[in-house]
Amino acid sequence: MNIKETAVTNAANLSFFMVNFSYALLQLFQQQNPAYIIGEGIDRFSFYFWMRRSWLVFQKLIFLSSLTRIPDLV
Numbered sequence: 001m002n003i004k005e006t007a008v009t010n011a012a013n014l015s016f017f018m019v020n021f022s023y024a025l026l027q028l029f030q031q032q033n034p035a036y037i038i039g040e041g042i043d044r045f046s047f048y049f050w051m052r053r054s055w056l057v058f059q060k061l062i063f064l065s066s067l068t069r070i071p072d073l074v
Helices: 005-032 038-067
Strands: none
């Protein structure tokens, strides 16, 4: 596998940029909301994300089960 030096440099610079940009955004956000805790947002996001995901899977299972009803043979 051949990787050019330019591609590696671009990828490294992009990753450094993303880290610096997120740090700057976090600093601005914390100045406006000093009582906010970073872990609180992560916990809320993950909780709501997984609850919504599980609800969508549940709805999909209900829908699929309604399509594949087994007729009564009696």
